[in-house]
Amino acid sequence: MLHVAIVGAGPAGFYTAEALAKRLGTVAIDIIDRLPTPYGLIRAGVAPDHQSIKAVDRRYAAVLAGGVRFVGNVEIGDGGVSIDELTRLYDAVVLATGAPRDRPLGITGEDLPGVMGSAAFVGWYNGHPDFADLDVPLGQAGACVIGNGNVAIDVARLLAKTPGELAASDIARHARSALAASAVRDIHIIGRRGPYQASFTPKEMGELGLLERAQPRVNRADLPDSAGDAALDPGLRKVVGHLRNFAAQPRTDKPVTIDFDFLTRPVAIERHGEALRLIVEATRLDGDVAVGTGVMRSIDCGLVVGCIGYRTAEIPGVPFDTARGRFVNDNGHIAPGLYVTGWARRGPSGTIGTNRPDGGEVAEEIATEISAGRRAGGGGLDALLAARGIRPVTFAGWQAIDAAEIAAATHPAPRDKHVTRAALLAAADGGCAGGTTPL
Numbered sequence: 001m002l003h004v005a006i007v008g009a010g011p012a013g014f015y016t017a018e019a020l021a022k023r024l025g026t027v028a029i030d031i032i033d034r035l036p037t038p039y040g041l042i043r044a045g046v047a048p049d050h051q052s053i054k055a056v057d058r059r060y061a062a063v064l065a066g067g068v069r070f071v072g073n074v075e076i077g078d079g080g081v082s083i084d085e086l087t088r089l090y091d092a093v094v095l096a097t098g099a100p101r102d103r104p105l106g107i108t109g110e111d112l113p114g115v116m117g118s119a120a121f122v123g124w125y126n127g128h129p130d131f132a133d134l135d136v137p138l139g140q141a142g143a144c145v146i147g148n149g150n151v152a153i154d155v156a157r158l159l160a161k162t163p164g165e166l167a168a169s170d171i172a173r174h175a176r177s178a179l180a181a182s183a184v185r186d187i188h189i190i191g192r193r194g195p196y197q198a199s200f201t202p203k204e205m206g207e208l209g210l211l212e213r214a215q216p217r218v219n220r221a222d223l224p225d226s227a228g229d230a231a232l233d234p235g236l237r238k239v240v241g242h243l244r245n246f247a248a249q250p251r252t253d254k255p256v257t258i259d260f261d262f263l264t265r266p267v268a269i270e271r272h273g274e275a276l277r278l279i280v281e282a283t284r285l286d287g288d289v290a291v292g293t294g295v296m297r298s299i300d301c302g303l304v305v306g307c308i309g310y311r312t313a314e315i316p317g318v319p320f321d322t323a324r325g326r327f328v329n330d331n332g333h334i335a336p337g338l339y340v341t342g343w344a345r346r347g348p349s350g351t352i353g354t355n356r357p358d359g360g361e362v363a364e365e366i367a368t369e370i371s372a373g374r375r376a377g378g379g380g381l382d383a384l385l386a387a388r389g390i391r392p393v394t395f396a397g398w399q400a401i402d403a404a405e406i407a408a409a410t411h412p413a414p415r416d417k418h419v420t421r422a423a424l425l426a427a428a429d430g431g432c433a434g435g436t437t438p439l
Ligand code: NAP
Pocket: 105, 146, 147, 148, 149, 150, 151, 152, 154, 191, 192, 193, 197, 198, 199, 201, 204, 265, 266, 307, 308, 309, 310, 348, 349, 350, 351
């Protein structure tokens, strides 16, 4: 039997497992994750108020219920199992580790307290154990969100929503209470280029116009002549339509504003007592490229969140393209028997569903290129983990965590997330025998 290990229990990993099982019928697949929980960005990236998008986790649960093993709480690389060990144990290894690191802003002051990337901020409100203790200062009126993609919209929307608007979300409890007490009123979404170059999508943009206490504002002068809209692709045309609508609205008495600061690039961040000051430069477009004009201004704020894209985390022994922030690969091939899929392969773009064809492709390559050898597979991994004292979380363990989180929720929230590794492991163990594999 062919033994395949997939590293990363997010959408890219699950679509690969699903396609492999369908293509081969008989195959032993282990999905390994450094967290005790599966589903990657569905749990820790997708906004907590977008529950309909998160519902895809049922499809992934069906993959685990169908016999694919979940091996949680196991790090591949430093401190866990090396990539060499893994490739010796399995006939094929697929890296589906995504892009969990923030791209740096590359400006002075980005290391100041109160300045963070979206991986950290989104991880904080989504209850990712690595960011549960993040210090998120919400005591100043101003907050700057840098970037013109959907993550910037998520961050601005979460900062703007009322506790009532978040009631039916699965936002982590610490973030729910911090945001309820937040003093943030002036949110700026900063884009270095213009509305025609933005990466927003229409649904996310439209939601900003429906917020209870926040008004999105666009400066008419930043909008290109509407004659150009007809040539835009349909999605962007709708986005620009929303922006034109926001620009046409008179100021309401809503207490929170979300200003789109187009043609504005961050230059530096300074600290002044408790507050931050983001220094920005006005830009102009030379074709599609933003060029600085030398005209500077500053925005007072307490929080700066860079939403400018992500990088894959390096794994010792796997060639890494530092400039692109992902593994070196040739159409998903890294080395014989070692593959990559999803954001770790092509970079952080596209929706959850974009990973599906990617998974299908890598499954087809494995099916045609690899034949079963005399590998130890999952049994060998279990023995190695036991020898190292690493207790993996099983699917049953995850189901126990899931049940505990759902039981702890206050209606209408769907769950109250456990946000520390210790709490997650205790729930995995406590809920059922075999939640973590006994040594
Ligand atoms: P993104 O869509 O690639 O947007 C990144 C933004 O950062 C761009 O506006 C980019 O501007 C800007 N940027 C990059 N470097 C910068 C710098 N040094 N200074 C200032 N601005 C800079 O990335 P994302 O928002 O992180 O989203 C990642 C992917 O997840 C996207 O495909 C997104 O659609 C998807 N996503 C989807 C949803 C949803 O469907 N609800 C939600 C969240 C994320 P330039 O264009 O000028 O480079």
